Amino acid sequence: MSNSIENEKSCAETADRYEISAKSNYSSVVKSTLLKSGPIIAFLLLAIYLSFASPYFLTGSNIVNIVRQTSITAILAIGQTLVIITGGIDLSVGAISALSASVAAVLMTQQFQIGGFMIGPVGVGWGIIIAMLVGVSVGVINGVIVAKGRIPDFIATMGMSMTIRGIALLVTKGMPVPSHAVATELKGYLPEQIVWLGNGSILGFPASGVVAILVVLVGWFILRYTVLGRNVYAIGGNRDAARVSGINIVRTKILVYGISGLMAAVAGIVLSGRLNSANALMADGEDMKSVASAVIGGANLAGGDGGAIGSLFGALIMGTLANGLNLLNVNAFWQRVVQGLVIIGIVLFDQWRRRKFKA
Amino acid sequence: MVTKKVLLRMERIDKKFPGVHALNQIDLDLYAGEVHILLGENGAGKSTLMKILSGSLERDSGNIWIDGKEVGDLDPEHSKSLGIGMVYQELSLCPNLSVAENIFLGNLPKTKIGAVDWEKLNKMAKESLVSLNVSIDPRMLVRNLEVAEQQLTEIARVINRQSKILLLDEPTSALSDAERDRLFELIRLLQSKGVGIIYISHRLNEIKMIGTRVTVMRDGKVVDTIPVEKTDENQLIQKMVGRKLNEQYPKIHTKIGDKILEIKNLSSENKFKNVNFQLHSGEILGIFGLMGAGQTELARSIFGLDSKMSGEVLIDGCVLTKHNPNDSIRHGLGMLTRDRREGLVPMLEVPQNVTLAIRSQESFGQIIKLRTEKEFANKFVNSLQINPPIINRKVVFFSGGNQQKIILSRWLCCESKVLIFDEPTRGIDVAGKADVFRLMSQLANEGIGIVMISSEIPEIIAMADRILVMRRGEIVTEFQQSVTQEDLLCAASEF
Incomplete structure (x- = not known):
């Protein structure tokens, strides 16, 4: 549009209204900042409380411990966040972690005869690549079922979760890997690099934490600066508008589930390193933890809203809470009760605050 | 109008949103048996005002009297209990339920053991539809109704809650002329029963057809309230936009190409x-x-x-x-x-x-x-x-x-x-x-x-x-x- 349109709005009144709007625009910036930093504030409050309640909370070894506990959930939560923003949910991330770690562990520790050739044990690089391929493939299958088959995300990924756990049991023959119980096993341990990912550290900072931070940064960048991220928000915010605007919804969803699968594989590798073993039933309960992290971090299960940094703090809140309850010697049964209630409480508070500020 | 009973009075209603002063000291009243038309450009604040009345938005300040009694904070439940019924622009019926179920939703008649009393429900629905001169089978699924019939069902639902004040937000935007006539008939019937109606519309030609008084809003303020017979479309447009519309259809004649x-x-x-x-x-x-x-x-x-x-x-x-x-x-x-x-x-x-x-x-x-x-x-x-x-x-x-x-x-x-x-x-x-x-x-x-x-x-x-x-x-x-x-x-x- 070259020439602007002549429009003689009654200037006095318009100006009158914008004076107000200029002021409230400033306060709305403050409000939206507060709105976005909700999870960070909640995390800080929790940390401050715990540092007073327990003398061990702020010690170096405890912080390292929290980072190790949190990093797995954080990695899964980033993939989950992308899925949730599109309006979906991925209940198979825990299972994908288990399958990809199991496949990698089996290949890295055992030997097979395929067509007369002895294969394996493969090197650590191959192990990681194969684990990631497994994760991406399962994620893509999730995406195809959801987007092409038009099955609700919830059902599709839950079904896949059971399927994948079953396959993982088949792959590991129901045993932890490595286990010494299987005749074909060559090594009694996972490659040291994998173990380092789970338990090692770089300049005193846990390696798994570094992986988690990298994943968070990648997620943040995708969501904020790439066309894919924009499509994710658009599809979750209004699927119809996304369609009218020419966005390929099927392809976007498949890709997002693929990324979630990839993140799950990364988490699976780190977790198997931490446990120095992989098994078909590991990462149980991580699906719900990752969903909870994303939601605590401000993601909207109806789609269209959420972010990587928020989800990181969501995961940190979950990890710190679990750690704090341990430090405070809370009975393990009560820990579950408290954790569940805290999740509900935080989301309730978040809903209330959103309604208050948006009205 | 013989009896000028004031059903509703709103005084100095104020509401600010981030960035906009949506309602600026609004005064409005409504008599029994009146169709009060609310006119204004988009963003003038009409819908905000209606939302405040129906309780889905809180006002920042201002007083509201209903039947001469001052009411405090309104929420949707409270507003309903005071006899305010809102018919939204987007219909809020459940398409998968029958007309009767929709009319009595939340208030279904029950048998002794607590199950829905279908016979009674359909009878009551029939009665309430007949009293509005509407001939729709109460057993029909709402999904299968024409848009106008859905609208009539929605109004029946609102009226059935003993609403004395009816808020209609652009009810004719999806209706054909014939369907509109049917709606107007119903509005006149309600008028004669003493219901007060606030009617939002963008169709100026409807004002003479149905309105009693008209209030024009602009930029969150009331510009004027006038009896319908003392005004015409041009004057109303001028009040709405605050200037004369020099051209309603600014068509440029261009050379048509390939x-x-x-x-x-x-x-x-x-x-x-x-x-x-x-x-x-x-x-x-x-x-x-x-x-x-x-x-x-x-x-x-x-x-x-x-x-x-x-x-x-x-x-x-x-x-x-x-x-x-x-x-x-x-x-x-x-x-x-x-x-x-x-x-x-x-x-x-x-x-x-x-x-x-x-x-x-x-x-x-x-x-x-x-x-x-x-x-x-x-x-x-x-x-x-x-x-x-x-x-x-x-x-x-x-x-x-x-x-x-x-x-x-x-x-x-x-x-x-x-x-x-x-x-x-x-x-x-x-x-x-x-x-x-x-x-x-x-x-x-x-x-x-x-x-x-x-x-x-x-x-x-x-x-x-x-x-x-x-x-x-x-x-x-x-x-x-x-x-x-x-x-x-x-x-x-x-x-």
Whole structure:
């Protein structure tokens, strides 16, 4: 549009209204900042409380411990966040972690005869690549079922979760890997690099934490600066508008589930390193933890809203809470009760605050 | 009016939203048996005022009296119990339930053991429908009703809660003339029963037909409240926009260029068949038809939103083979859907919405330059005079006319060659309409070809260079510009 349109709005009144709007625009910036930093504030409050309640909370070894506990959930939560923003949910991330770690562990520790050739044990690089391929493939299958088959995300990924756990049991023959119980096993341990990912550290900072931070940064960048991220928000915010605007919804969803699968594989590798073993039933309960992290971090299960940094703090809140309850010697049964209630409480508070500020 | 009983009085109602003073010291009263028309441009604050009355928004300050008693904070429940009934623009019925169930929803009659007493329910529903002179079978599923019947059902539901004050927000926007007459009959009946009605409409010609008094709002203030018989349309328009509308249909006569869009034998499964037409650059081609004649389906199918059965769409002589929106956009087609909510991502801000379609042509890994994007948005906000000119504002907070401009920006941003406007002024106020028409003229003048689908006869006659008339899914006639309203209606109706 070259020439602007002549429009003689009654200037006095318009100006009158914008004076107000200029002021409230400033306060709305403050409000939206507060709105976005909700999870960070909640995390800080929790940390401050715990540092007073327990003398061990702020010690170096405890912080390292929290980072190790949190990093797995954080990695899964980033993939989950992308899925949730599109309006979906991925209940198979825990299972994908288990399958990809199991496949990698089996290949890295055992030997097979395929067509007369002895294969394996493969090197650590191959192990990681194969684990990631497994994760991406399962994620893509999730995406195809959801987007092409038009099955609700919830059902599709839950079904896949059971399927994948079953396959993982088949792959590991129901045993932890490595286990010494299987005749074909060559090594009694996972490659040291994998173990380092789970338990090692770089300049005193846990390696798994570094992986988690990298994943968070990648997620943040995708969501904020790439066309894919924009499509994710658009599809979750209004699927119809996304369609009218020419966005390929099927392809976007498949890709997002693929990324979630990839993140799950990364988490699976780190977790198997931490446990120095992989098994078909590991990462149980991580699906719900990752969903909870994303939601605590401000993601909207109806789609269209959420972010990587928020989800990181969501995961940190979950990890710190679990750690704090341990430090405070809370009975393990009560820990579950408290954790569940805290999740509900935080989301309730978040809903209330959103309604208050948006009205 | 014999008894001038005041049902409702609102004084100095004030409401501020972030960025806008939505209601500025509003005074309004409503008598029993009156139809009080609320007029104003989009964003004038009418809907906000109604939301405050129905309890879905809290007021910042101001007092409300109902039946002479002051009421404090309103929430939806409280508001209902005070006898205020709201009929929303978008119907809020459950389509999968029957008429009777919808009318008594939340208050179903029960048998001794606590199950629904179907016999009693249907009888009660029948009675309440009959008392409103409405003949609908209470057992029908709402899904199977005509739009007007759904509206009547909704009103029956509201009235059934003993509402004395009825709020109607643009009730006729989806109705045909005959359906509207039916609604007006019902309104007159309610009037005679002493119900007070606040009626929001953008259709000025309805004011004389149904109104008692009219209150004009502008920029969050009440401009005037006048008895209907003491005013006329011109005066009302002037009060609404605060100035004289020099031109309601600013049509620029442009030179019509080469063929740019061609539709060949396009047919759908059952909505339209054998549609053929051509559109030239700089031309505004009107497609007129009564509701359900297939014009919306045709538009959606051309753009690739709905499937087609056979036929071709050509842009600049090039056949669109993939038949999906992405491919259409690549070839320079843009579409403003009938329902604006289908066009916008409400919780995203202006820049993201403006660039949405252009992003669909980029690869997923493409990195977005946020600053360029903002500059883009600013450019369109200025050139299209989007109001308020704040780009970091979620589009859900803009008024209808401005949302329409944001969607238009999206297609200008893609440099579309052909734009399809499906009912571009639906739910937009008078000044907003003139704005949209001015933009259409200007775009045509710049060489864009426009398909304008409209059921508003005056606007299509004024704006279109040629008019195709659709009836039962087929194009039956073509008119040149000099067509009269009667000709157009005759061609579109079936005799």
